[in-house]
Amino acid sequence: MELQSKLKAIADKINQLKDKIETEESTKHAFVLPFINALGYDTFNPLEVVPEFIADIGLKKGEKVDYAIFQNEIPILIIECKNWKEGLDNHNSQLFRYFHVTKTRFALLTNGIQYRFYTDLEQTNKMDEKPFLEFDITKIKDNDVHEIGKFHKSNFDVDKIVNNASSLKYTKEIRKCISNELTSSSSEFVRLFANRVYSGRLTEKVMNEFTELVQKAFNQVVSEKVNDRLNAALNKESEKQQEEAIEIEEEESKIITTEEELEGFRIVVAILRRKLLINRISHRDTQSYFGILLDDNNRKPLCRLHLNGGNKYLGLFDENKNETRELIESVDDIYQFEEQLLQTVDFYNVISNN
Incomplete structure (x- = not known):
């Protein structure tokens, strides 16, 4: 709960100050350093949080990553920061190079609002192209707080985070695929279900018909699941109210007017x-x-x-x-x-x- 409160305080600060923050350096000090501090790391201790960490690549000298967090004299997380006004999609290649020459297993790309955590699930010591954890700190969810908490100084465990990262990454990608299919079904997706329920030849006309049918069916399933959850919650609340009413009646039944x-x-x-x-x-x-x-x-x-x-x-x-x-x-x-x-x-x- 303490971490959640600190993250909420950062989110409130961002909403209040972001329009007055003009530079990348200001973004670091106003938004990113408080986040690092919320994870339990001393941003004033140069042995724990190292600014402008040198990450020379081959013959190219003077390459620096914005921050590196150390534990037991080993970098456990490198952080590349951008101005809060910048998107992050075109900046992971720079972090990709830094990751390769350091001993860390984790990298963070952030503009102080969007946070993307990377590791090397697909090839050792080579940063994955896609993050395993991604969130907007101003729209943070309880599950995000739980995952962020694993990077807290008091909880940090490389093996546990890496093992969990695989599940996080591929679950996120699968959810994205499902969401895309519900919005605009691919021919492969439509063909999968059409083959199971239709015995004829899947002509272009038939595929067009099934594209609409598959989307309609999936949306109905999702709606029914949501309604089932809502009805279950309402029934539970109704049962609770009935139990409370019974308790009140039982209390009242004990009252005898003489x-x-x-x-x-x-x-x-x-x-x-x-x-x-x-x-x-x-x-x-x-x-x-x-x-x-x-x-x-x-x-x-x-x-x-x-x-x-x-x-x-x-x-x-x-x-x-x-x-x-x-x-x-x-x-x-x-x-x-x-x-x-x-x-x-x-x-x-x-x-x-x-």
Whole structure:
């Protein structure tokens, strides 16, 4: 949760400041360094985060990658940064060269908003053309946070990340293929399903018909899956509400209004009717007390009867609605507190309509 909060703070900062950031150097300081820091690395420690890391290629000297993160004196991640206004599609070739001459297994290409992590799944010490992890930090998802957390200083494990990278990369590519097929089905995709359900020759006319049918069928399947999930969630919520309603009913079923409480209510009504219309005096019974209210409003208590314990009490309220309990022998003793009860009515500034 701490990492998620830090990433969200960076995203908020980007939304606030990006229009004022003009250069690549400003992008590094405002957006990229906070990200490195969020991963637990000390950006002020030159033995841990090395800026302008030398990555000479053959006879070509002076080649430098923007940052290299070290652990146990070995570079574990090299980072190439671009201005936040630049796209990343045309810049991985530069990082590709740096990757080849360093000992790292991971490379990051970023403009401070888009992040692309690479490794060497297809050929050892040769950076893959496609990233295994890619995200927009301003639109980050919970699953992204989980994967980013594996690069945190406290969690970093090369083997675990590499093993997981393969799954991430190919799952992402498969999802992209599926998405493309749903949008615009390829002939191979259409032919796969047409051959399974159609016994005739797949002429151009038939293929055109099946292209539409395959797209329609897949979209229906996706819609049905979504609806099933929604209905399952709604049913679960409905069941929860029903369970809560049952619990409330069970609680209410434990409340038994006694004849003594009703007799006490009638006595209070007889006293208060001098200042109130009878229909403005109501009662609500609870497990703890029998409440008598003005206008059936819990925020306007007139008094409370506590008659179900060892001792009996009449609860009276002052102008601040603080309750004071008075010991009584029976409900008939309520008459002794006539003055206090009538005064409570005055607290609500009630004008009698009798």
